Amino acid sequence: MNTKYVVIIQCNMAKNRCSGMRCTNAFYEKTDAFKNYNKDTKYISFTCGGCCGKLVSSKLANFSRWLKKYTDVEKDEVKIHLSSCMSTDNAHYDRCPNINYLKQIINKKGYENIVEGSVFSKKSEKLREKGIYKKYQ
Template structure:
């Protein structure tokens, strides 16, 4: 994560209807949860967008637009971008279970040429406890 210059967080469009994304952003800036491996002293840019709804196909056009803008700016390369799939997409939590389209979404991201994909942003203590107890499903994180 030393070479990362931009973090993109993709949120679930359904969860976004009732979630501002505050905790994902807060974890990024405090380098907690899914962002612990990023150096605090490094100035990393951050952006967030949503998947566009089931099945997540809109991610392709959004990443295509991002790629064009990065190419125009010529300061950040695709291998310097980390894409975090928000915890609302990749975990069983109080919103609902893991996104059923997650593998398809990962294929879209890969096809767009982005290789640094991370599952998760915020790992809430209560939800983690429920995963360990078996109340919520548990999935391996990459």
């Protein structure tokens, strides 16, 4: 599959303290979870909307509407990344307790290509290997 669009969904709580720069840089520099995308892949990010993540439904509906109106990109050409702040145990807090619910919403909106993670901190990865942070995948 040729991915034409990447959507990064960030934790709304984390977004209160995070600019999203590391995820954005990783996308544009094609590192971490974005290393296999080509230079023509487009990118957008938004938050889950807050716990429990139910606002993802309306945000994806809005994205889908604009995608259809202004592009020829199909939903199967879109990958949804649940940011590392949502999908991993890290220094700030554990994995999002609503992650499976979010995946159900994303699937219900017609998006099947879901990736857990965006940026992979070397320090956090070492702590996962030591068992200090939990592993989920």
